[in-house]
Amino acid sequence: MSEDKGSGEKSWALLEKTLLATVGEQRRARRWGIFFKLLTFIYLFVALLLVVPILDLKKVAARGENHTALIEIRGMIMADESASADNIVGSLRAAFDDPKTRGIILRINSPGGSPVQSGYVYDEIKRQRAEHPDVKVYAVITDLGASGAYYIASAADEIYADKASLVGSIGVTATTFGFVGVMEKLGVDRRVYTSGEHKAFLDPFQPQKADETAFWQGVLQTTHKQFIDSVRKGRGDRLKADQHPELFSGLIWSGEQALELGLIDGLGSSSYVAREVIKAKDIVNYTREETPLDRFAKKLGASVAEDLSMRLGFGGPSLR
Secondary structure (H helix, E strand, O other): OHHHHHHHHHHHHHHHHHHHHHHHHHHHHHHHHHHHHHHHHHHHHHHHHHHHHHHHHHHHHHOOOOEEEEEEEEOOEOOOOOOOHHHHHHHHHHHHHOOOEEEEEEEEEEOOEOHHHHHHHHHHHHHHHHHOOOOEEEEEEEEEEEOHHHHHHOOOOEEEEOOOOEEEOOOOEOOOOOOHHHHHHHOOOOOOOOOOOOOOOOOOOOOOOHHHHHHHHHHHHHHHHHHHHHHHHHHHHHOOOOOOHHHHOOOEEEHHHHHHHOOOOEEOOHHHHHHHHHOOOOEEEOOOOOOHHHHHHHHHOOOHHHHHHHHOOOOOOEEO
16 A cells, blocks of 8 residues: 555656656747747847848939939828828928939829828929929829829829820719618617707718708819819810810820820820930939838827728718
């Protein structure tokens, strides 16, 4: 009996020792894992610190010669997007302020966006051109230059596109949904308390009112008129609006058709404009690029109100 007891104690002691050894080995493995991960992070961080200055030096060296400045306008033209007015205007100012800049190309591939953001950029192009009369701005539309993107392009001295590019869409839109029928079927009452007679006139859970619909249509028509006036001012006599009143109807045309309508001045790419029009074939990209950290911070800073607005389907007037 005592021998069995002694044997059992030895077995438990051996098992305990094995378990402790296993735990210790796991701890060591975790420590080494953390060490190697930290080492990898430090290596990548140092590499980034070394690479970024080299890229900046290359860009500075390229700017040391006469060149064509390139600014990309990609995607939606909105405050929190890469094609925001702040980013585009900052890029424009840097390009205009460089004495080696012989001309500026706005390479556009955008469906449009905010009329406010587009208007800011339009005004800045006009202001900079007045201050730098020797530096012309050329818009080059690639796949798409519609609505707010064309608003910006119309401020340029000349506009170029590919024969198959989509150009135009001079109009304004605002979208929402109506959930009144769904609410009635579900037996749900919508209760809204306001201190203004029309404060909730865009509420998608309430029936539309004729006077409020007419009011909102007036807002859109006013924005549309501002858009049309800016395009007319930018394009001048080149725009054949008298022969083609549908130019301002929101329709969109191919680059080949846009040339006939006076919406653009020629067919060509960015390299063509730099080489044959500006006569400075070396292109330097002045586009203000956001870092991943910037993009992450913007996502964290997105407002709850904006998120709710998008979920309900209302995004305000939009040039697209």
